[in-house]
Amino acid sequence: xxxxxxxxxxxxxxxxxxxxEDARFIQGKGNYVDDVKLPGMLYMDIVRSPYAYAKIKNIxxxxxxxxxxxxxxxxxxxxxxxxxxxxPTLMSDTQMVLPTDTxxxxxxxxxxxxATDRYIARDGKEAVMVDYEPMDPxxxxxxxxxxxxxxxxxxxxxxxxxxIWNWKVGDKEKTEEIFSNADVVVKQQMHIPRIHVASIETxxxxxxYDKVENHLTMYMTTQAPHAIRTVIALVAGHVGLTEEKIRVxxxxxxxxxxxxxxxxxxxxxxxxxxxxxxxxxKWIEDRSENLQADxxxxxxxxxxxxxxxxDGKIQATRFKVLADHGYTDASANPSKFxxxxxxxxxxxxxxxxxxxxxDAVYTNKPPGGVxxxxxxxxxxxxxxxxxxxxxxARKVGKDPAQLRMENFIKKEDxxxxxxxxxxxxxxxxxAGLQKxxxxxxxxxxxxxxxxxxxxxxxxxxxxSTFTEVVGAGPAQDFDILGIKMFDSAEIRVHPTGKAIARxxxxxxxxxxxxTYAQIIAEELGIPMEHIQIExxxxxxxxxxxxxxxSRSTPTAGAAAxxxxxxxxxxxxxxxxxxxxxxxxxxxxxxxxxxxxxxxEKSKTIQELIFAAYTNHPPGMEGGFEAxxxxxxxNLTFPSGAYICVxxxxxxxxxxxxxxxxxxxDCGNIINPMIVQGQVHGGLTQxxxxxxxxxxxxxxxxxILNGTFMDYLxxxxxxxxxxxxxxxxxxxxxxxxGAKGVGESPTVGxxxxxxxxxxxxxxxxxxxxxxxPVTPFKLYKELKAVGYFNETA
Amino acid sequence: MAIDIKLKVNGTEHSATVEPRTxxxxxxxxxxSMTGTHIGCDTSSCGACTVLIDGKSAKSCTILAVQANxxxxxxxxxxxxxxGLHPLQEGFHLNHALHCGxxxxxxxxxxxELLEKNPNPTEEEIRWGIAGNLCRCxxxxxxxxxxxxxxxxxxxxxxxxxxxxxx
Numbered sequence: 001x002x003x004x005x006x007x008x009x010x011x012x013x014x015x016x017x018x019x020x021e022d023a024r025f026i027q028g029k030g031n032y033v034d035d036v037k038l039p040g041m042l043y044m045d046i047v048r049s050p051y052a053y054a055k056i057k058n059i060x061x062x063x064x065x066x067x068x069x070x071x072x073x074x075x076x077x078x079x080x081x082x083x084x085x086x087x088p089t090l091m092s093d094t095q096m097v098l099p100t101d102t103x104x105x106x107x108x109x110x111x112x113x114x115a116t117d118r119y120i121a122r123d124g125k126e127a128v129m130v131d132y133e134p135m136d137p138x139x140x141x142x143x144x145x146x147x148x149x150x151x152x153x154x155x156x157x158x159x160x161x162x163x164i165w166n167w168k169v170g171d172k173e174k175t176e177e178i179f180s181n182a183d184v185v186v187k188q189q190m191h192i193p194r195i196h197v198a199s200i201e202t203x204x205x206x207x208x209y210d211k212v213e214n215h216l217t218m219y220m221t222t223q224a225p226h227a228i229r230t231v232i233a234l235v236a237g238h239v240g241l242t243e244e245k246i247r248v249x250x251x252x253x254x255x256x257x258x259x260x261x262x263x264x265x266x267x268x269x270x271x272x273x274x275x276x277x278x279x280x281x282k283w284i285e286d287r288s289e290n291l292q293a294d295x296x297x298x299x300x301x302x303x304x305x306x307x308x309x310x311d312g313k314i315q316a317t318r319f320k321v322l323a324d325h326g327y328t329d330a331s332a333n334p335s336k337f338x339x340x341x342x343x344x345x346x347x348x349x350x351x352x353x354x355x356x357x358x359d360a361v362y363t364n365k366p367p368g369g370v371x372x373x374x375x376x377x378x379x380x381x382x383x384x385x386x387x388x389x390x391x392x393a394r395k396v397g398k399d400p401a402q403l404r405m406e407n408f409i410k411k412e413d414x415x416x417x418x419x420x421x422x423x424x425x426x427x428x429x430x431a432g433l434q435k436x437x438x439x440x441x442x443x444x445x446x447x448x449x450x451x452x453x454x455x456x457x458x459x460x461x462x463x464s465t466f467t468e469v470v471g472a473g474p475a476q477d478f479d480i481l482g483i484k485m486f487d488s489a490e491i492r493v494h495p496t497g498k499a500i501a502r503x504x505x506x507x508x509x510x511x512x513x514x515t516y517a518q519i520i521a522e523e524l525g526i527p528m529e530h531i532q533i534e535x536x537x538x539x540x541x542x543x544x545x546x547x548x549x550s551r552s553t554p555t556a557g558a559a560a561x562x563x564x565x566x567x568x569x570x571x572x573x574x575x576x577x578x579x580x581x582x583x584x585x586x587x588x589x590x591x592x593x594x595x596x597x598x599x600e601k602s603k604t605i606q607e608l609i610f611a612a613y614t615n616h617p618p619g620m621e622g623g624f625e626a627x628x629x630x631x632x633x634n635l636t637f638p639s640g641a642y643i644c645v646x647x648x649x650x651x652x653x654x655x656x657x658x659x660x661x662x663x664x665d666c667g668n669i670i671n672p673m674i675v676q677g678q679v680h681g682g683l684t685q686x687x688x689x690x691x692x693x694x695x696x697x698x699x700x701x702x703i704l705n706g707t708f709m710d711y712l713x714x715x716x717x718x719x720x721x722x723x724x725x726x727x728x729x730x731x732x733x734x735x736x737g738a739k740g741v742g743e744s745p746t747v748g749x750x751x752x753x754x755x756x757x758x759x760x761x762x763x764x765x766x767x768x769x770x771x772p773v774t775p776f777k778l779y780k781e782l783k784a785v786g787y788f789n790e791t792a
Numbered sequence: 793m794a795i796d797i798k799l800k801v802n803g804t805e806h807s808a809t810v811e812p813r814t815x816x817x818x819x820x821x822x823x824x825s826m827t828g829t830h831i832g833c834d835t836s837s838c839g840a841c842t843v844l845i846d847g848k849s850a851k852s853c854t855i856l857a858v859q860a861n862x863x864x865x866x867x868x869x870x871x872x873x874x875x876g877l878h879p880l881q882e883g884f885h886l887n888h889a890l891h892c893g894x895x896x897x898x899x900x901x902x903x904x905e906l907l908e909k910n911p912n913p914t915e916e917e918i919r920w921g922i923a924g925n926l927c928r929c930x931x932x933x934x935x936x937x938x939x940x941x942x943x944x945x946x947x948x949x950x951x952x953x954x955x956x957x958x959x
Contacts, residue, residue, distance in 0.1 A: 001959070016956055018885060025893025026881040028828015028868035032894065035827035119813065200832040200840055200894045200928050254830070254894030255928045287833035509892030509929045676958040677888045680931030708837030708926070716919040716932040725959055 012522030016673035038280040045121035049103040052701020053137035064127040069120035076100040093329040104327035107292035137364035137701035141324035170355035178316040182307035201254020204284035207270040224546025250536035256508035258371020292706040297372035321358035330367030343420035345381030373746040386751035432641035458648040460760025464752035470740035471554025487555035488542035490627040495613040497606035504544010523564035525591035550740025559630035566626040577617040636739035646756035653775040666741035686749020797861040802870025819857035828868035839925030842898035868897035879945040889938035891929030
């Protein structure tokens with residue numbers, strides 16, 4: 001049971017308050033970017049390349065410009081005149097806004113058509129004639145490293161290969177020594193394929209440049225409005241668009257999941273055209289453009305190894321990665337972390353040696369490596385460690401739950417120094433797994449599994465006990481393009497005790513308007529209903545790095561608490577003044593200060609706030625507002641214990657998730673209803689890559705499933721009825737003891753599901769299955785081990 | 793070429809002059825300025841644009857405006873009445889069945905028809921019933937609960953708890 005310190009009326013932490021933002025969404029009154037309509041607005045559509053790799057010989061816009069209503073066709077050559085044809089990626093690589101001579105992936109932007117209406121813009125797009133000279137693309141990252149592979153980024157001076165960077169962490173020698181002397185070594189090559197966030201709202205913007213004021217207002221689907229404003233200033237500062245002349249407004253966002261962090265060429269073209277024409281330009285992607293051209297997640301080829309003793313003690317792990325970034329490294333990682341936080345991959349287990357190395361390469365795929373509800377490569381790392389733990393358990397003949405229990409870091413050993421350099425803040429892994437096992441009835445399931453096998457039926461039980469790392473991050477190590485990854489809160493309380501609070505983050509469905517109000521209510525004792533939350537306008541909100549990678553609660557949530565505490569301190573001084581006692585004589589209970597030993601002598605927070613405007617102590621600043629920029633001392637390390645029960649049809653290989661229990665530990669809980677909702681949604685985005693989603697390219701570079709007809713986002717039918725619960729291990733360094741949670745389920749679910757499916761057929765000789773595990777893939781694997789031959 | 797059409801939207805008569813190719817969703821969103829109906833795909837796969845046409849749920853991104861001539865359309869803006877929110881709107885709010893809110897209008901309108909045809913659907917019937925509407929945020933658990941809650945409310949039955957079972 002969660003203990004609440006505040007009454008239901010105040011609605012601080014731990015209350016399942018219904019969401020404040022719902023009212024507009026259930027009545028069709030949300031304000032998403034495509035709902036923005038400005039006078040004189042023009043529409044933009046984008047001509048895209050049918051080839052993955054080609055020279056552009058000519059772009060002929062004559063026919064397009066003959067269409068009534070087509071105003072302009074913009075090409076790379078046009079942008080080149082203003083030096084706006086290239087832009088930096090968030091990883092300090094470079095990306096074309098529009099090409100001047102070569103296209104590097106199918107669906108790349110080639111030209112933009114501006115028209116008075118979105119239908120005419122589409123007509124114009126169809127009428128632009130582009131003459132290409134196709135070349136053989138490089139689609140396989142291993143082939144990209146061949147010495148005779150064409151050098152794709154010939155735009156980079158001196159570039160002689162397709163290698164981007166090499167990264168390594170851990171003690172290589174110590175790890176190798178353990179491996180060479182180990183009783184048992186398990187090794188597996190695995191691919192974490194390309195997937196796409198596919199938020200139901202695509203990306204888009206309305207760029208509105210005012211020539212008279214030299215001022216740009218940019219309505220856009222962005223999870224990080226402040227960072228984007230800075231990027232725009234960096235790209236366009238030389239043409240006079242400096243940062244104070246730019247206002248980025250991120251309106252309601254229809255799902256983000258990381259896909260709305262990067263700057264896409266469409267945004268920049270819209271800004272350039274608005275800048276040149278003075279007209280507002282609307283650009284809204286359609287779904288195919290979104291799936292085919294926007295940044296992708298994953299695409300890691302991992303060789304994972306684990307060494308241990310024959311009685312089941314894990315001793316060391318070794319991961320080698322080849323990362324396919326497509327034609328540019330457009331990840332949204334902190335700059336010192338080219339593989340994101342992949343080094344969390346030593347997992348929840350107590351051992352002292354690990355070595356990880358990664359190489360990144362260019363291919364003729366769209367920019368890759370951004371996010372899918374986990375931007376920092378934790379998903380890839382957790383998949384590897386949790387698969388290897390299962391393989392190791394099987395090799396030494398131990399139950400995977402028991403082996404995990406025996407290898408877990410103990411709760412008294414936190415903070416725990418991981419062999420790859422992390423300091424895990426807190427956790428109780430044994431309690432989480434035990435709770436999950438009790439909830440699902442683990443021992444009975446193992447018995448049932450054996451009984452069913454006798455009947456030729458396949459039941460599998462899969463476990464994933466993961467450690468997450470979120471809340472980037474401490475300024476000494478974490479920055480994007482040099483900007484430190486703190487985040488902010490500003491609270492302004494009006495004389496009547498009602499407040500508005502603004503943040504550098506931006507909700508895309510996470511419920512910030514409710515949870516931030518609860519944090520402030522907890523600290524200040526004002527009812528959460530009286531606190532309005534605002535985000536997403538760079539003119540009004542304090543600077544912050546935005547919402548992604550489960551960082552809002554660890555950073556901006558902490559800032560809210562710290563700012564509220566500053567106000568509470570001020571209220572205390574006012575209370576001492578009004579009641580003519582010293583501050584030491586006062587005690588606080590949510591909503592009021594009272595005199596110790598004389599609780600009838602008290603002042604409510606509302607009285608104290610009113611006094612801040614009407615009767616404040618001499619020498620004190622009037623008013624009641626505070627701002628705080630929170631630099632976290634450490635990341636937060638949420639964890640989870642997930643158990644999946646999967647049934648495999650012995651004839652059709654159909655796979656059904658019978659049950660799935662998820663026990664999450666995200667520290668102290670602000671709003672259980674919202675945390676649970678995050679877990680539900682994340683789990684469906686966990687089963688998606690485990691069983692359904694993968695972006696597939698052929699050798700010619702064509703994407704084979706770039707629409708919702710064939711890219712399989714789970715519906716309510718594929719998504720199981722999730723069973724959820726929690727344990728609470730507060731983050732000791734965080735003001736409210738909370739950790740992030742949004743991406744945990746997406747990180748933790750895939751290996752639980754794969755482990756369950758492998759477990760269902762392991763007795764037939766299956767050791768590993770690549771995701772997405774489809775019935776056809778399973779059929780082929782079972783056939784390869786002779787199963788269907790024997791039964792035929 | 794332009795064609796004159798007349799249709800009733802949320803009880804109000806509207807007339808419009810549209811190109812034959814104009815999609816119903818654009819007529820609703822742009823000509824009539826009702827932006828609660830959303831566009832999530834171009835292949836009738838996601839259901840964000842679902843409206844009711846003569847009481848039947850339909851994906852307005854793949855229906856021409858001219859096909860709606862003479863029809864009665866209900867959008868999310870027409871769900872609440874003078875008496876208050878529609879039970880599905882209330883159910884979605886109370887059961888936390890929405891996060892970003894983008895799929896919500898289409899999902900609720902699909903559920904209107906579902907409950908009309910089957911006032912007491914099982915969980916499986918609800919899941920199959922909304923399989924034409926994608927939600928990327930909620931994992932569907934709470935959407936199922938919300939529809940069950942609305943089903944009870946619409947029949948004056950005892951209302952299920954809206955407290956999350958998260959222990």
